[in-house]
Amino acid sequence: MQESVEKTKAMVQHLAAVNAILEKNEYDPGRLIPILQETQEVYKYLSRDVISYLATSLDVPVAHVYGVATFYAHFSLEPKGKHIIRICDGTACHVKKSTGIQQHIYKRLGLNDDKRTTDDLLFTLEMVSCLGACGLAPVVVIDEEVYGQVTPAMIDDILDKIIAEEKNAKGEE
């Protein structure tokens, strides 16, 4: 009994954050997009449960929320990696060979067009539309840090550093 009660208590607490977001947005289905954005900020991605829960709370069909969540590139229905690598694929970056950088990272992390997150959930690679830093092309953003005029060697250095830090952190635990 203790076990199941704990499980459900955790889930209720988990949903309390969603309730707060709904409350803040006055349970208005018209504010579905900010609600999804805020929810994703809390949980990093939109799980099936969370989407169902939002839909029933807003009294709209689950398929509707799913339709909206899958329409916009910003929403993720799968857990993402701890570190997000975003490669700008705007015109300027493209002309300066951003796809080469993409291929390099694919190879380095064992990813491809259908597999964007590493198995250890450490990295997720995204191609994004123009970040507007065209003067620095090609541009890569890793965890909000912007790197301009990127080369494969630079990428290797950055990734090595992150992986080393992660290893150290694990070792300390």
Next chain:
Amino acid sequence: MTNIPAKTPDLEKIAAHYKQQVADLKRRVIICGGTGCIANGALKVRDAICAEMEKAGEKAVIDLMSHEDHSGETYFSKSGCQGFCQVGPILRIEPEGIFYCHVKPEDAAEIVNVTLKTGEIIDRLVYVDPVSKKPRRHEDEITFYTRQNRVVLKNCLIEPDNIEEYIYNEGYKAARKALTEMSAEQICQKIIDAGLRGRGGGGFPTGLKWKFTLASKGDKKYVICNGDEGDPGAFMDRSVMEGNPHAVLEGMLIAGKAVGADEGVVYVRTEYPLAVQRMRNAIKAAEERGLLGNNLFQSGFNFHVRVVEGAGAFVCGEETALMASIEGKRGMPSPKPPFPAERGLYGKPTVINNVETLASIPYIIRKGVEVYRSVGTEKSPGTKTFALTGHVANTGLIEVPFGTTLREIVYNIGGGVTDNAGHVTGEDFKAVQIGGPSGGCLTPDLLDLPLDFDSLKGAGAMVGSGGLVVMNKQTCMVSIARFFMQFTQNESCGKCVPCREGTKQMLFLLDDIINGRANEDTLELLEQTAKAVQLGSLCGLGKTAPNPVLSTLHNFREEYEAHVYRKICPTGECKALARPEIDAALCKGCTACVRKCPVGAITGKVKEVHVIDADKCIKCGACKAACRFNAITGI
């Protein structure tokens, strides 16, 4: 949203207060705070300089409003995007007007100890003209700036988070005039007379749009600022929102009065966090000063504004899709009519204007029609911002009068076309892609075409959102068409058949061409499909998606034909068509390529001419990179 009637702001008093504050300053350092410069470490540079200031016992201030007395202080303000992102981080030092570029935190001590103390210029930090190789110490010596005509971007040098500086620069006077002295009809007429045309792409007369919305009956109306700029290679709107957010708000306020709306929404794409932040800050500051809210300037007019963030869908730049998105739906466009002016957001009459359009409004109201019309052309008056990128020496954000020639932009402001190695040779210009994925390309024979809405349309291109991508002779036009098609294909909402299926099939056909699989029917089918998509699509995204294809087909047909019939890519860019060969006359037999080839396709002994086995070759280009004698050709 507050319902408390706002206190009436005294603009003159605020301006006087600001003037007095800055009068006491010792010096002002303006750090470019656009996304590009910040990404390049502009704020780190500022912090480093401030730290050095402290060491040197100098007084520095970042926020003017933090305290009153600023005597003897150096003010470190940030600006909006100054446009010249390529040489960022950019620093300006006033009152001397010194222009430093590529500044690094390591330069902090020297800047403090030399320039800020004595006003002396550090030569290694100044900009060097790429053509003449001469140093340019001040902005007014740099052709990138001198050849521009900055109206919308003018105020981008002010501190965007300080509303007082905006007011000091005559901000909100136009709004006061519109609210207290003008009728809605008068405002519409003035904008019609000014000939202002929408900067978002189509160039529809803004005043007419307002007039239609004003004429629509409705208990509630909306003003939407379309900040969902998503064209790859365009960042004008972002720069305006980051650098001059109050001009956008003031424009919305005036639009609200003109159409009878009391609520405004600024829709900003989520990829622009800084623009979102600056717009929100500006709204808050305007509310606190009584410049947004109820009974503004005692006119009985109420206006509230909120920011809505997009969620990553290019198609939401289309107005009906944008409204669907604000309403919490999938951002799918709906057929027009009904136009937003009749039935828009939540079914209410709505006017949607682009950021730059709205930011132009206060200037027109303040300066009058004649001043506004004194630049630009008869049918396209005023100025236009462009994002200049690609193979050009100076890339960045520029503002020029309509009617400026492409030559002026590419060669004078842009400093000329560069080759793949980055050198200006004077012979490399191939084309300019204007208007992003909806636009077309302009060829060398159009270099003297005055750029305006109508001349571009005539040339099979469009102003679009204003992205200008310069391409050199090593650029394959089929690949460029494919790049844009890939973009629209990805961003198609999937609602209407021509756009959803047509862009996908056009992409396949372009892939066939690039990969040597095309035959004599391919070009015909590509052209037919392009025309069907252009005619049949539901919204602007689909209707204009074929433009890059049609325009390159028109201007560079022989390049397509080379791919299709001769299976070669004249620029060598299309790897699948490459036929790498070793030029026997140049090969020294060093075996560098033999060792680099990942598939063992190259054979040859030391000091003998090497040979590539075409069957084995995977056209990766490793040999070309390895060869020091330029002996590898055809890739």
Next chain:
Amino acid sequence: MADTAIKKLTVNGREVTFSDERNLLEVIRKAGIDIPTFCYHSELSIYGACRLCLVDVEGKGVMASCSTLPAPGMVIQTDTKEIRNMRKINLELLLANHDRECPTCTRSSTCALQAIANRLGVETVRFKAPRKEEPIDDSSPSLVRDPNKCVLCGDCVRVCSEIQGIGAIDFAFRGSNAKIAPAFDASLGEVECVNCGQCAAVCPTGALTPKQDRSKVWDALYDRNKTVVVQVAPAIRVALGEYFGAKPGENVAGKLVAALKLMGFKHVYDTSFTADMTIFEEANELLERIQGGGELPMFTSCCPAWVKYVEIYFPELLPNVSSCRSPQAMFGSVAKKVLPEQLGCRREDLVVVSIMPCTAKKFEAQLPKFSVDGKPEVDIVITTSEVQSMINSLGIQLLELEPEAFDMPMGFATGGGVIFGASGGVMEAALRYVAEKLDKKPLEKVDFKQVRGMKHLKEASLQLAGKDIRVAVVHGLANTKKLLQDIKAGKANYHFVEVMACPGGCISGGGQPWGATDRIRVQRQQGLYNTDKAHQVQKPQDNWLVQRCYEEHIGGKPGSQEAHHLLHTEYRNRSQIFDAKLPIMRGTESNRLPITVTICAKQENCPGQLLLGMISDYVKSKQYTPWVDMDAAFSSRPAQDGTICVTVGDQIVERTRFHNAMNTLEQLQNQAAFKNITDAIDKGLARIR
């Protein structure tokens, strides 16, 4: 106010008049030019995606006629070289992305894509097939979803949300990845779909089709050991003929009987017989509720899509739904009880087939509650479209056949039983019964025209035996939702409400001939009313064969114990379908009992948590764990009466009153509630093991 003045515009050089048409497309079609469309339906909102209806408007350019208002003086060209080329390319694009195994598609003869491609003369498909093969979803007992044939016109999405108010399917993803699917790409069988099949009824292609059970029928017919009988629903007779060239509404019942006999059915009966029987039971139930102070209003229960709807969305109204089985289910239980003896066969060798206008009836027939010893009472349900193809497969020329009569006794029906197929029919038949019972004198005027027709909500108020009896008839579940909300809010007040899920009633059910419009619906309805009028016996209570059936087999009279056993049923709360589920326990055996306890996610101390813990302990203490799957369902909608929804298997121990036990009384109540649940678990486990 509708603008009805006559105005003029020009179409292809000819003057055309118009008045209050909704758009240019309607004006052009009225002028006799049938511009092709996929995504336009006059009953649905305008979508504007198929782009086939583009026309050239002088001075304005090419515009979609579906979304353009007609204006006087407009000069329209419906076909120009550019438009024709665009339409053809459009079709070519769609065909390239389409599973073109046309001959094997159930929609082969009625496919709009095929028809329009033919019309436009699309001769080749020059594009590549970009499509990735998607799995076919046949999880629903009613419908098959084949995404490979979807043209993304969205008709199904709009009918599901706008007409039925459900939204079980919607667009997902974007661009060339866009698809129509239930949430999370789940299968139709596991979501809130109520099986009405209106999506299939508007789908222009074979992407959504009624599930085909024809081969099961052939297997039974070819099996010499089986006695195969069939019941024919009222709505079939006025629609089936359309496939063979008859006008909508033409009654082909007699010819169908002949055809079914030719196919090898031993006996052909009429579902209208049990429709009459339904009136005996349902009207009696209504009278009891009115006289005995039962829950009012009472809702009809003939329509399985409506029943599932109320189970999912308004479980609190389940006590208001008549406990009567639908006519199909009544027929099944009565046939399986009565016919083996009459026909001289064993019960297990009797196969009951239904021909229904309805895809939800397929769902209803397979519900465990309508099975005895694991064998369904109605063995196979086929739709009108399926029976049509069976007739065709034998080469039977339906309209050439000499009509034959239904077999007795279950083939005898009154006019009241026949009009069940039209919205308002059940109500009218019931009123014929109730009026006579309450007024205690023969009813002279049997027509209740207030409840006929296509109006969304039809209301009537009758003075019967000094009582004011208020009734309402509603069709379309979106209309129904609105009515239910009004009833719950006290804004509407009735004694009896008839609900049919499909617009116009069963005559335009999901299994009927494709392409129903309101005009066709009215014609089919009229066909039923004509049959009623021509009938010698119009009042269900005068069906002496039903009376005899009661006397001989069903406890003598309506409402008897045997009647309750055979003719009534129970409902389940399906609201948990939406809740976020947390797995608490997973069994290991292949046969497992699912237990779900709803927990309110808005209340930090919801007693559901305590209850869940107690159930989990009970399951463990009895060592049931290998046979149990337990989930907590998190709801954001607490039951207003403070009860907790608990499901044990298919049997529901719904709405348990449970407390956080602050005092002895509450503890006692908890014990009682808990006992109900453990009993259900014990019973469930006994069945499984």
